[in-house]
Amino acid sequence: MKVFVTEVFFSFQGEGFNVGQPRVFVRLATNCPLSCVFCDSKYARSESRLLTNEDLLLMKKHPYLVFTGNEPLFNDGPEFMKYIMTEVHPLYVEVETNGTCLPTSISELFTLINLWTISPKNPKTQSREIDTAPVLLGYLRENLLENYVTKFIYNSKDDEDFILSIVDTFKVPNFKVWIMPRGENRDVYLDHLPLAWEFALNHGFNLSPRLHVETFNTKRGV
Numbered sequence: 001m002k003v004f005v006t007e008v009f010f011s012f013q014g015e016g017f018n019v020g021q022p023r024v025f026v027r028l029a030t031n032c033p034l035s036c037v038f039c040d041s042k043y044a045r046s047e048s049r050l051l052t053n054e055d056l057l058l059m060k061k062h063p064y065l066v067f068t069g070n071e072p073l074f075n076d077g078p079e080f081m082k083y084i085m086t087e088v089h090p091l092y093v094e095v096e097t098n099g100t101c102l103p104t105s106i107s108e109l110f111t112l113i114n115l116w117t118i119s120p121k122n123p124k125t126q127s128r129e130i131d132t133a134p135v136l137l138g139y140l141r142e143n144l145l146e147n148y149v150t151k152f153i154y155n156s157k158d159d160e161d162f163i164l165s166i167v168d169t170f171k172v173p174n175f176k177v178w179i180m181p182r183g184e185n186r187d188v189y190l191d192h193l194p195l196a197w198e199f200a201l202n203h204g205f206n207l208s209p210r211l212h213v214e215t216f217n218t219k220r221g222v
């Protein structure tokens with residue numbers, strides 16, 4: 001099978017539940033249906049190459065993977081993930097997703113994935129009108145699947161009602177909620193950190209750093 005990726009690299013998970021843990025990041029070349037104004041992976045929409053044997057060897061050497069965006073559940077993403085997991089037999093797989101797509105073509109992914117990190121997006125942060133409903137979160141909750149956490153990007157105070165409404169609608173427990181400052185570069189990240197900190201603490205949510213941005217600013221592949 002031909003699998004298209006934007007990049008594959010070994011680094012630390014810089015955000016969310018598994019922060020600080022070494023992972024191989026697999027950025028699938030699947031494009032994304034959303035249009036977030038703060039998107040820090042726009043380059044991935046136009047950069048695509050074939051997955052190589054070297055990529056697979058790196059994953060076999062470090063079999064703790066993160067499939068990330070673009071949106072890894074969009075287009076052929078589920079097929080790409082299934083192929084890689086069959087080749088590599090990873091010990092742990094996290095998927096970073098906006099939650100707007102369901103991998104219905106390969107439904108075993110719902111349970112094969114160790115952790116779905118679902119990052120619902122506020123419609124007000126889209127550069128065009130688009131449905132951002134996190135259907136994946138609804139599916140996992142309806143089917144009593146617990147292999148998920150949520151991670152919300154804190155862009156402004158306007159996001160607070162949106163975050164609280166998603167948490168309430170899907171009955172997400174606080175220990176599964178991470179608030180992460182907007183941070184496509186270090187200055188933006190540091191500007192947004194105090195308000196994200198205050199909001200997370202006020203509601204008993206977790207606060208996520210962006211270690212790669214703190215350390216390397218906008219450098220890619222870290």
Ligand code: SF4
Binds near residue numbers: 033034040041070098
């Ligand atoms: S969901 Fe993620 S990849 Fe898609 S536009 Fe938003 S930030 Fe970018």
